[in-house]
Amino acid sequence: MNVELKKRVLERVPVFAFYKPFFQIMPHQKTPKNQQNEPEKKPVNLTTVTLSHNVFFGIILSLGMVITGLLYGACWRTSTLSIAPPSQPDRQIVLESRVRKVVAGYPIETMAxxxxxxxxxxxxxLVGIAKKESNWGKRIPRSEDGADCYNYWGYRGEGSRGMAMGHGCFASPEEAIGVVGGRLDTLIQEYKFDTPAELIVWKCGWSCDGHSSKSVKKWISDVGLYSGKIKN
Structure with missing residues (x-):
């Protein structure tokens, strides 16, 4: 090659084209533009993945325990409510209904x-003794003007209207139940007399010597029969 031709070749071809090592270093395939600046991917941390699974299952287990606890609490409250005794007003309504059913048609029904x-x-x-002593209000002491004294139990203490026919005379059914019921409360709660045989003191006082054995037994039997309709 003459000097002039060599000069023209050098002007048109880059100098590095004549060096083989450069072509051995350069890759033959072009790198896509969108991958030229892509950051280097790091290996997945397996410990972090395992921990995440543990946390997930822990949350599920905790939620299950919370739901179980709530359901158990709801069941417990329901069972407690189902066996709870009726409230005071409800108890009175039930008891009044029972009394009315037993004494229906008799004067004492107004006292229920x-x-x-x-x-x-x-x-x-109150129901059992009234049946024996007055047939639930059909045999009663009356005041001088013929008014009802509301004493259906043979009570011999004085009422607000004094005495009538040897028995207390009360001004109203409410007063009668308050006084007689209070006396029975004392015998039942303080003296623990809660059977007809023990409450024979209502008929005899502290001694039944003045009463026949037959009448005493009849009183106990009848009072037990009719009080049992309310109590049992």
């Missing part, structure tokens, strides 16, 4: 709301 304010045992003996 007042009888129901007492405990069941006292209410039962």
């Amino acid at each position: 709301p007042y009888i129901a304010t007492h405990k069941k045992t006292t209410a039962a003996f």
Whole structure:
């Protein structure tokens, strides 16, 4: 090659084209533009993945325990409510209804709301003794003007209207139940007399020597029969 031709070749071809090592270093395929600046990918941290699974299952387990606890609490409250005794007004309504059913058609029926304010045992003996002593208000002491004294139990203490025919005379059914019921409460709660045989003191006092054995047994039997309709 003459000097002039060599000069023209050098002017048109880059100098590095004549060096083989450069072509061995350069890759034959072009790198896509969108991958030229892509950051280097790091290997996945397996410990982090495992921890994430543990946390996930822990959350699920915790939620399950919370839901179980709530359901158990709801069931417990429901069972407690189902066996809870009725409230005081409800108890009185039930007791009054029972008293009315037993004494329906007798004068004492008007006293049912007042009888129901007492405990069941006292209410039962208010009904049972009244049946024996006055046939639930059909045999009663009356005042001088013929008014009802509301004493259906043979009570011999004085009422607000004094005495009539040897028995107390009360001004109203409410007063009668308050006084007689209070006396029965004392015998039942303080003296623990809660059977017809023990409450024979209502008929005899502290001694039945003046009464026949037959009449005493009859009183106990009848009072037990009718008080049982309320108590049992």
